[in-house]
Amino acid sequence: MRILVIGAGSIGGEIIRECERLDTVEEFYILDHHPNAVERISRGMKKARPIKDFDRAVPGVDLVIEAASQEAVQRYGKRALENGADLMLMSVGALVDHDFREELFGTARSNGGRIYIPTGALCGLDAVLSASLVHVEEVTLETRKPPESLMDSVFVKEGKMDLAGLKTEKVIFQGPASQAVKLFPKNVNVAAALSLAGVGFERTKVRVICDPSCRSNVHTILLSGESGELKGVSINVPFPDNPRTSYLAALSAVSALRNICGHVWYGV
Ligand SMILES: NC(=O)c1ccc[n+]([C@@H]2O[C@H](COP(=O)([O-])OP(=O)(O)OC[C@H]3O[C@@H](n4cnc5c(N)ncnc54)[C@H](O)[C@@H]3O)[C@@H](O)[C@H]2O)c1
Numbered sequence: 001m002r003i004l005v006i007g008a009g010s011i012g013g014e015i016i017r018e019c020e021r022l023d024t025v026e027e028f029y030i031l032d033h034h035p036n037a038v039e040r041i042s043r044g045m046k047k048a049r050p051i052k053d054f055d056r057a058v059p060g061v062d063l064v065i066e067a068a069s070q071e072a073v074q075r076y077g078k079r080a081l082e083n084g085a086d087l088m089l090m091s092v093g094a095l096v097d098h099d100f101r102e103e104l105f106g107t108a109r110s111n112g113g114r115i116y117i118p119t120g121a122l123c124g125l126d127a128v129l130s131a132s133l134v135h136v137e138e139v140t141l142e143t144r145k146p147p148e149s150l151m152d153s154v155f156v157k158e159g160k161m162d163l164a165g166l167k168t169e170k171v172i173f174q175g176p177a178s179q180a181v182k183l184f185p186k187n188v189n190v191a192a193a194l195s196l197a198g199v200g201f202e203r204t205k206v207r208v209i210c211d212p213s214c215r216s217n218v219h220t221i222l223l224s225g226e227s228g229e230l231k232g233v234s235i236n237v238p239f240p241d242n243p244r245t246s247y248l249a250a251l252s253a254v255s256a257l258r259n260i261c262g263h264v265w266y267g268v
Contacts, residue, residue, distance in 0.1 A: 001261060003028040004054075004061045004085070006076060007068030008037040010242045011090055014250040015065055015257060020045045024261040029057045032068070058083045063260065067253060070094035077104050081113040088116040088260070090253055093188030095196060096181050117197075118256040121246040122190050124221045124232025126267045128198045136225035139198045141177070143187055144169075144209040144218040149243065155183040155208075169211035180206035186244055190219055198223070217246055 001024050005015055008030055019028040029051045030038045042048035051057045054076055058064065064080035065088040066072050073094035080087050087108070095101045108115050119125040128139065147163040150156060150172070156163060161172055173183060178201040181188040187208070195204040216235045223230040236246035259265050 001025050001063065002061045004031065004051075004057055004064045004080075005029070006031045006054075006064065006066045006072050007090075008032040008034070008041045009067065010239045010245045011250040011253055012065075012067035013041050014254050015067055016041050016045075016048065018254045018257055020047055022258070022261055029061070031057075054079065058085060061085045063088065065253070065257070066090060073104075074100065078107050081107040081111050081115075084111060084113065086114040086116065086260075088118065088253070088256060090118065090120065090249070091189065092117055092120065092192040092196070093181065093185070096178075096188065096192050096201065116256055116260065117193060118249075118252040120189055120193055120252050121217065121234060121236050121249040122193060122219055122221060122232070123234040123248075124230060125193060125197050127230050127232065128194065128221060128223055131223055131225055131227040131230060132198045134226040136199050136203075136223060138205065138222075138224050139194065139203065140205045140207060140222040141180075141191055141194050142207045142209065142220040142222065143184075143190070144211050144214050144220075146214045147210055147212055149186070149217065150184070150208070150210055153184045153186060163210050166210055166212050169209055169213070171207055172210045173206065173208040175206060177201045177204040177206050180208065184208060189249075194221060 003019055003025055005012055019025045027047045029049045031051050031054055032038045038050040064085045067090045070091045070093050073089055073091050077087055177191040177195045181191050191206055195201045218235050221232040236248050239245050
């Protein structure tokens with residue numbers, strides 16, 4: 001199997017190390033804006049091939065893994081599928097745009113390609129998928145974060161609330177996922193993945209809690225419907241040098257890659 005990884009940052013780094021370890025991966029290409037990042041991560045690896053030109057490398061690639069940015073999904077996603085590769089996406093927030101999403105999904109359909117969306121920083125996305133096959137009453141994503149993690153949100157920048165002086169936890173936003181992804185773009189990946197797996201951006205509710213005593217990024221999924229009730233909580237350790245990204249999100253990409261390369265799938 002040949003793989004092309006876009007992004008050699010926190011998540012990409014874990015994926016690249018796994019590509020080097022996996023016997024089923026013959027060789028893999030790495031593309032990043034910053035050649036230094038690629039050089040640092042791939043030094044000494046036998047199967048890694050740093051590249052600068054996506055279009056030259058992509059013919060003959062079986063799987064393109066995006067672990068870079070929403071912009072990278074827009075720039076390379078369709079081209080990967082048109083070249084016959086499957087596509088794994090981490091910057092799921094790019095799929096919030098309805099027209100872009102339909103175009104990408106349509107390209108996968110017409111080229112016989114697959115788009116893989118790992119569970120990321122959430123837990124319980126598998127159960128949400130199953131429960132959504134029958135009637136769903138309500139789906140809520142509750143995100144609890146310390147004030148520092150919310151400071152650069154559009155919500156705070158527009159001056160809707162001063163979080164710095166907060167002494168106790170406070171619900172700072174309640175509304176549909178469609179509105180939450182605009183006000184809290186850093187939360188966009190989890191809200192997008194949940195909305196797409198479940199009942200869509202309008203019916204998925206988001207509650208954001210700012211909690212000064214919280215040291216992790218905590219995501220709780222609550223679902224009620226015909227199949228019963230679900231509650232999935234992930235209390236996520238952030239990457240030390242990149243607190244925006246949860247370690248679990250990177251591990252979910254590695255686990256998805258193992259599934260794609262393997263013969264037995266758990267939790268399908
Ligand atoms: N699905 C989830 O649950 C989840 C969780 C955390 C992060 N993410 C998303 O995954 C992506 C990667 O996260 P990360 O923490 O590894 O980021 P990071 O900042 O550590 O690394 C991203 C790397 O991608 C490179 N890059 C960005 N755009 C590029 C482009 N167009 N072409 C080439 N290289 C490009 C950057 O130079 C950087 O080295 C982000 O978009 C992030 O929002 C998803």
